[in-house]
Amino acid sequence: GAGVSQSPRYKVAKRGQDVALRCDPISGHVSLFWYQQALGQGPEFLTYFQNEAQLDKSGLPSDRFFAERPEGSVSTLKIQRTQQEDSAVYLCASSFSVTFFTGTFGSGTRLTVV
Amino acid sequence: GIQVEQSPPDLILQEGANSTLRCNFSDSVNNLQWFHQNPWGQLINLFYIPSGTKQNGRLSATTVATERYSLLYISSSQTTDSGVYFCAGGSGGGADGLTFGKGTHLIIQP
Numbered sequence: 001g002a003g004v005s006q007s008p009r010y011k012v013a014k015r016g017q018d019v020a021l022r023c024d025p026i027s028g029h030v031s032l033f034w035y036q037q038a039l040g041q042g043p044e045f046l047t048y049f050q051n052e053a054q055l056d057k058s059g060l061p062s063d064r065f066f067a068e069r070p071e072g073s074v075s076t077l078k079i080q081r082t083q084q085e086d087s088a089v090y091l092c093a094s095s096f097s098v099t100f101f102t103g104t105f106g107s108g109t110r111l112t113v114v
Numbered sequence: 115g116i117q118v119e120q121s122p123p124d125l126i127l128q129e130g131a132n133s134t135l136r137c138n139f140s141d142s143v144n145n146l147q148w149f150h151q152n153p154w155g156q157l158i159n160l161f162y163i164p165s166g167t168k169q170n171g172r173l174s175a176t177t178v179a180t181e182r183y184s185l186l187y188i189s190s191s192q193t194t195d196s197g198v199y200f201c202a203g204g205s206g207g208g209a210d211g212l213t214f215g216k217g218t219h220l221i222i223q224p
Binding site: 033041056093 | 200
């Protein structure tokens with residue numbers, strides 16, 4: 001596609017529910033990033049994939065967060081047993097290069113945990 | 115990790131005014147970028163500028179890497195410039211996640 005596509009655009013989850021957020025990167029982009037943006041804050045790095053390999057997951061806030069990119073294209077961020085503090089916008093970005101990032105961000109998924 | 119501080123946090127200007135946004139970072143960065151987040155939440159990359167000066171239309175940016183700061187200049191502001199401007203830095207190459215500042219919320223009034 002022309003840009004990074006994320007779905008759903010909005011998600012309301014009850015506390016304790018599991019959610020899955022999808023990211024379709026730009027075709028051919030090797031690098032894929034997930035960021036979490038709380039209200040009024042800048043995005044915070046969660047995890048990085050190079051093709052299907054998850055090379056950095058140091059930003060994942062707890063073991064309830066899990067990301068995968070099994071075929072090196074579409075990625076899914078899963079959050080188990082959601083809590084209110086997980087409410088945020090989750091942004092996905094992809095980049096062609098692995099040597100420098102001037103990639104493209106998706107519009108994000110706004111997750112609200114009630 | 116790297117700390118990124120942006121100033122001012124908020125800025126309200128009349129259409130046509132010029133503005134300067136500042137970004138200070140706590141350590142050397144090899145990857146410094148400016149982004150604009152529009153009111154719909156879309157993050158748009160403005161500049162990749164680890165050092166030097168770049169210009170793109172009414173926008174320009176300067177990074178003084180030795181002094182660990184970067185400036186974003188907006189000239190002849192338009193209402194469509196409104197939104198949040200983020201500076202983000204990384205110490206490594208493209209595989210390193212960026213550390214974002216808290217942003218400057220810019221409102222351009224007609």
